[in-house]
Amino acid sequence: MYPFTDIKKESIASLGESGLIRALRRWLGKSSPRTPFGIGDDCAVLPTQTGRGLLTVDPVIYGEHFDDTVSPRSAGAKLFKRNLSDIAAMGGTPRAAVVALAFERRVKIEWLSEFYRGLAENSRNYNVPLVGGDVAQLPTGIVATLTLFGESTGRRILTRVGAKPGDAIYVTGTLGGSRRRHHWSFSPRLHEGAWLAQQNEVRSMMDVSDGLAKDIHALVPAKACPALIAEWIPVSRDALHASRTSGRPALAHALSDGEDYELLFTLAKSASASSFESRWRQAFPRLKLSKVGQIVSSSAFQKESNRFVDLNTYRGFEHLVESKSPVARSRSAPTAKKSQAGKKA
């Protein structure tokens, strides 16, 4: 949907400030608890927590993460879910969200209401109240920024640090071709992340947002390398589909398309892989789990490097340095790469 209109009565400019706030509350419905636990005070008061607190923030931007071909409900849903995926990546439980929306006055009421319904649906589905936020005027465009507060589910938070040479590398689900549908339809791996954080033999974890080939480096300690076996990479049907159009191998799509929102983690060398995999299958019988390789020392990697995936071939997208004008990019349908405009700082 094209988000803007020059017909004033169809734009948020016609609502006035208090009218807009009332409308937002109505669109959110029960997703926003009563003040002070929801919208309406200087801060939101968070639910009582028992675990360690977690905080993450990610935006969706018109012309970067979505465009006119995307339903506003999908854009709102994605904003919520990409943040949920970050909480999942630590093994945490999401507790509350705040959203800061900046948009020009020409935004359609209809667009905004659908966007908020996309937020509200996910707020209900994942039981994460939208407790507050801010709306501000922007000279042109739309930027929606969601911050998610969460907490550790059990005793342990799984970070990106902890893998050692000899540890196995695993990934959930299948990879690649996300732009076809998965980057809108994915389910953040919250249950799986929480379960993995409870398995002591799991050493480190993250979610796959920029593609396995790029993201895996974040789990690899100094003087080590990720030794990935091409045949073990779980290539998605959508990656096969993308391959037919692009002419590139499906493996290339699986490794570098990004926006998979799957979990990538390492299992301690000392652990029994078969016992771990069997417990996984009991807990999550319907979600594929794949061992994709191993962390090895740099010297060991050099000796047998021809056995492993050459990750230099599949370098991820370099954010913020692309030569094409972002405005020009925004006029075509968003691709997975376009949607990767963000980078954790």
Next chain:
Amino acid sequence: MYPFTDIKKESIASLGESGLIRALRRWLGKSSPRTPFGIGDDCAVLPTQTGRGLLTVDPVIYGEHFDDTVSPRSAGAKLFKRNLSDIAAMGGTPRAAVVALAFERRVKIEWLSEFYRGLAENSRNYNVPLVGGDVAQLPTGIVATLTLFGESTGRRILTRVGAKPGDAIYVTGTLGGSRRRHHWSFSPRLHEGAWLAQQNEVRSMMDVSDGLAKDIHALVPAKACPALIAEWIPVSRDALHASRTSGRPALAHALSDGEDYELLFTLAKSASASSFESRWRQAFPRLKLSKVGQIVSSSAFQKESNRFVDLNTYRGFEHLVESKSPVARSRSAPTAKKSQAGKKA
């Protein structure tokens, strides 16, 4: 400073993604703790907390809250401080911040480094680590959104709800003329807010961001009115200065300029005002405290309405409905009103 450049080596486009992340870490220095308590993982792990959690979010936007006449350091400082003021308004203590930055590739490295230094300085001054964030590309402009996590300082959180007819209305500091300097130079009232939350006779509180005349309504319960006495309003020197230029009464500036970032609160009818005021003077000898009026029942207000400030005369700025083009507005120096582009949702 004009934030953009077409000379590539001076723009963030020349840094590349990993170069930019390294630069951000360098600019933040000790303001960002080591991962997982700082930048570098899927979420930031928050410091251990003992109180009730608080969450607030506010942006600064190029062309709305700042423009080319403003130093990037001031813009970064304001982003941090306007969020701190929201924590102060609940009597809370700020604990950690995350910042989501969206900007076009033409942003100058120099501009961004100064903006981050503005954030880092306030992070150190207020002992609030910058624990994470996100950088993303925007078709045009700059939007910086900061989310602040805090916790209750003592047992009590002061919300906007709780005032009753008969309660006195107080405000800290002086009001009006903020656009001259105060909206950049203000100090968030964190100590004062925390102290006020410990005084049981204080019933409700907020910060003054849109002007007393508009904000006071948020503290007034149903079937009651704010009875403000004109002579009691603490008019700032900057309001007097603004009055000489605008030709409007200084009182009008004090009531409606906004961006005062002072605390507005109500004291229970049953409390001893003189004892409370004396304790205030002991705790904060240098910060003016003014009783500005009383919450009264609607019927009592009608009977003596000519004694009180007619707040309809001083209605605040209607956000998001202004008829002038926001782009046109951005070309002149920002005024307090322009800076009020945001509204708590």
